[in-house]
Amino acid sequence: MDPMTEALLDDAPAEVLARTPVPDEYSALHLRAEDVDMFTGVTDKDVRASLRVGPVPMPELAPDEVLVAVMASSINYNTVWSAIFEPVPTFAFLERFARTGGHAIRHDRPYHVVGSDGAGIIVRVGTGVRRWRVGDRVVISPAYVDDQEAATHGDGMLGAEQRAWGFETNFGGLACYSVVRASQLIPKPAHxxxxxxxxxxxxxxxxYRMLVSRQGAAMKQGDTVLIWGAxxxxxxxxxxxxxxxxxxxxGVVGSARKAEHLRTLGCDVILDRSEFGLDDGGEPGPDQSIRLGKSLGRAIRAETGCDPDIVFDYVGQATFGLSVFLAARGGTVVTCGSSTGYQHRFDNRYLWMNxxxxxxxxxxxxxxxxxxxxLFERGHLVPTLSRVYPLTKAAEAARLVQNNGHIGKVGVLCMAPTTGLGVTDDRLRERIGPGRLNPLLDTPVPVG
Structure with a gap:
């Protein structure tokens, strides 16, 4: 165990962390550039074949960055895309970023440390960081923005140089350490x-942006919201x-087991997509899409008395045509991703005429x-963690997500040796209630 790890696990104070040396390398879930063609001609692109856990060199800090000792992270679908090298190998993102010059050059390496979530402790700060200190406990936002772009000051997500940390940048969160910009930091909820x-x-x-923000659907009280993959x-x-x-x-789900878990979240209406002929995950044809849409629409109106004001769609190719059809007249389809494919087809009559x-x-x-x-700090939102893996088994966790065998979020312990650590406000945790905090934890899902 290196001195910094020992200090962190002993809950050493900030002044001790500041003078304890960081290691020259650290363990991380990463991809290798030499493997980008490994899935050519392969039908089942098993992410366990490309994701590696092992040592990588410790990078230097830019003036506006901090080094976070990552206690835990989680799996997102962008790690699956990274690991199957689709739609393009993420090494292309790193090369493009490096061409902007300066400290971005560090990101173009023959390895890519992935992961776009993380929580941990700051152990080093760049010379230009003002509002954060060594010892601060933080959650990391994946939005990696350039504050010297004019568009960023209107909305951080509009800048041309905005990137997804750990996907379009290197040194991501599925690791013992991560390099992040100070603008990515949020105080960790103490409970x-x-x-x-x-x-x-x-x-x-x-x-939150999709539903609540004025940049998204700006949901209001009384709105009916259809949520694919609920x-x-x-x-x-x-x-x-x-x-x-x-x-x-x-909520639309794919099995009775998932429907049962959705009830614990208080979902008002639950629809099993297999009952409507949507159990294969493929894209319905134009005529089939209308037929399925009418069937789903009748079921929704029978339960709510209306069509959805908002359709929340991140599934993409398999659902988008239905989303456009199902949204109410004057309604909104908000999309943030395409886990089943990027090429969306829909009948434009139902968009423009309605x-x-x-x-x-x-x-x-x-x-x-x-x-x-x-909202988490006030207990209005609770985590949707269902399963936790150690970093050494992070590729297995990613495989679970790849196969859609998970519920909610799949966590990964990085430097934290066990679950249950990091709480500094026991009173708030007790007031909210441990059971309510983790309604999906330890669901019986298969591994691998």
Missing amino acids: LTWEESACVSLCAGTA TGGLGAYAVQMVRNGGGVAI LKRVIGSHGANAREQWECLR
Whole structure:
């Protein structure tokens, strides 16, 4: 055990951390550039074949960055995309970033440390960092923005140089250490454990922007919201936000087991997609899409009396045509991703003639992230963690997500030796209630 790890696990004070040397290398889940063609001609692109856990060199800090000792992280679907090298190998993102010059050159390496979530302790700060100190406990936002771009000051997600940390940058969160910009930092909720804190920023922040923010659907009280993949990382937070905001949550899931877990989140209406002929995950054809849409629409109206004001879609190719069809007249489809494919087809008559809107949403800006985390601090939102793996088994965790075998969020312990650590406000945790804090924890899902 290196001196810094020992100091961190002993809860050493900030002054001790500041004078303790950081190691020259650290353990990380990473990809190798030499493997980018390994899945050519392969049908089952098993991420366990490409994701490696092992030592990588410790990078230097830019003036506006901090070094975080990552206590825990979590799996997002962008790590699956990274690990199967689709739609393009992420090494292309690192090369493009390096061409901007300066400290960005460090990111172009023959390895890519992945992961876009994390919670931990700051152990070093760059010379230009003002508002953060060694010893601060933080959650990391995945929005890696350039504050010298004019567009960034209107909305951090609009800058041309905005990137997803750990996907379009190197030194991501599925590691013992990570390099992040100070603008990515949010104070860690004191009542949450490391693993609970590490599963909120990407998915909860993204769902907040999609539904609540004026940059997204601007959901209001009474809105009916259809949520595809309602027990997924994004969907489970969306259900909570709709319920908190006085809306009616309609969750679509793929099995009776997932439907049961969705009930624990208080979802108002639960639809099993297999009962509507959507069990194969493929994209329905144009005629089939209309037929399925009419069937789903009847079921939704039977339960709610209306069509969805908002459709929350991150599934993409398999659902987008249905989303456009199902949204109410004047309604909104908000999308942030395409886990089943990027090429979306829909019948445009139902968009233009019914005055519907499609909103593209990506991540969350700093203000949205802080507002979202405040809801966790007040107990209005709770983590959707269902399973926790050690860093040594992170590739197995990613495989679970790749196969859609998970519920909510899958956590990964990095430097934290066990679950349950990191809480500094026991009174708030007790007031909220441990059972309510983790409604999906330890669900019986298969591994691998």
